[in-house]
Amino acid sequence: xxxxxxxxxxxxxxxxxxxxxxxxxxxxxxxxxxxxxxxxxxxxxxxxxxxxxxxxxxxxxxxxxxxxxxxxxxxxxxxxxxxxxxxxxxxxxxxxxxxxxxxxxxxxxxxxxxxxxxxxxxxxxxxxxxxxxxxxxxxxxxxxxxxxxxxxxxxxxxxxxxxxxxxxxxxxxxxxxxxx
Numbered sequence: 001x002x003x004x005x006x007x008x009x010x011x012x013x014x015x016x017x018x019x020x021x022x023x024x025x026x027x028x029x030x031x032x033x034x035x036x037x038x039x040x041x042x043x044x045x046x047x048x049x050x051x052x053x054x055x056x057x058x059x060x061x062x063x064x065x066x067x068x069x070x071x072x073x074x075x076x077x078x079x080x081x082x083x084x085x086x087x088x089x090x091x092x093x094x095x096x097x098x099x100x101x102x103x104x105x106x107x108x109x110x111x112x113x114x115x116x117x118x119x120x121x122x123x124x125x126x127x128x129x130x131x132x133x134x135x136x137x138x139x140x141x142x143x144x145x146x147x148x149x150x151x152x153x154x155x156x157x158x159x160x161x162x163x164x165x166x167x168x169x170x171x172x173x174x175x176x177x178x179x180x
């Protein structure tokens with residue numbers, strides 16, 4: 001909750017192994033917290049849970065239902081993100097693409113910022129960098145043409161998640177807008 005209180009603009013609920021009822025209970029708690037702070041809530045892969053919890057949308061992985069099918073279930077106002085791992089992967093029906101891993105992450109090989117730039121040029125929707133993004137790497141994300149970055153460890157592994165969130169937001173404003 002410290003990250004939300006520090007201004008985190010969006011949360012993706014990623015609990016792949018959690019059964020439906022506990023996942024819904026967690027989603028409902030997160031929905032209350034994100035509603036309090038004005039942050040968006042996306043549920044990973046589970047359109048049914050997103051609908052039941054009143055989430056803002058979903059993040060769809062490679063094994064998920066297609067984005068256009070999710071759109072039919074969620075409606076026109078839902079935010080739909082899709083994971084992509086190679087430039088030019090389909091994003092039909094999605095609002096944004098998450099591309100990566102741009103940098104090394106546990107168990108995943110980095111594709112690098114040159115491939116991120118290729119993905120941005122090939123995409124018909126805004127692209128967010130994923131995989132190893134940090135405050136120090138945000139200028140490289142911007143230089144590749146991405147709309148931003150999504151992070152996990154940069155916040156959750158930090159000793160002070162609230163401070164880490166504030167630092168990331170300052171770095172983002174500095175990289176994209178030249179101000180803090």
